[in-house]
Amino acid sequence: MSALSIGRLAADNGCKVQTIRYYEDIGLLPPPARSDGNQRRYTRAHARRLRFILHSRELGFSIADIRQLLALTDQPQQPCAEVDELAAAHLATVRRRMARLQAMEQELERMLNHCQHGEVRECRVIDVLADHALCATEHGPAQAEG
Template sequence: MKYEYTIGQVAKSAGCKVQTIRYYEQIGLLPNPIRSEGNQRLYSNRDVHRLSFIRHARDLGFPLQAVRDLISISDSPDHACEAADEIAETQLKDVRARIQRLQALEKELSRMLDHCHGGKASDCLVLETLSDHSLCVTEDHKNPA
């Protein structure tokens, strides 16, 4: 196995910061890489691949713990697909819940702004609405998301 990439090159190809890679190493998400004579980290293609797996999962909004689980699944020889499935499904539910919540927020915010644009500065509906929760149309945003 060739170890040919510096941390900077790897960071660039993964679209993340150098510190992020060191952070992943520190928390055990990436293995300790070998070092050059001058004590600089050297990465193989395999390492690069793992990092891109992590970044992709993170881009998809998976929390680090889920990424950890996904890695251990994909590392295990029998690839327990159902477990990976379940993690992805949990994540999907979470994403959908967040979308719902954000849409409720959007509704309330734009309602607030619509009214305010029409009114005078003296009776700013933005501030009034914020002051008085009872003016809310939607109460959905109180739900966890």
């Protein structure tokens, strides 16, 4: 009878104790049994589910996506088209982010290369930041989750 404490579960899987409690709060991890003193005691099923969540997060899936993916795993005999769609949509998002970062990278490189390392008054970095017309690319707005 594996009865993991929350600290053990966290250490085993490389996350913080608070993160596990958070996933329980938002309903991603089912509430585990409790000890006589009200401390959480996890089974291997919990550990599996936690690993799924953590790994999906590492691959950039949102909590909302993961919620859906977990729901789909509870329907093992259904076709996996929905899973694939979710993953494909996420892949597209990742690619959009990469494109934006690439545009940023190019502009940052460009401005650093043009800087003469003199005074701030004549600094190319400052000039470019002050005027988008000096940019070579159309870089969109910044955005979250890399």
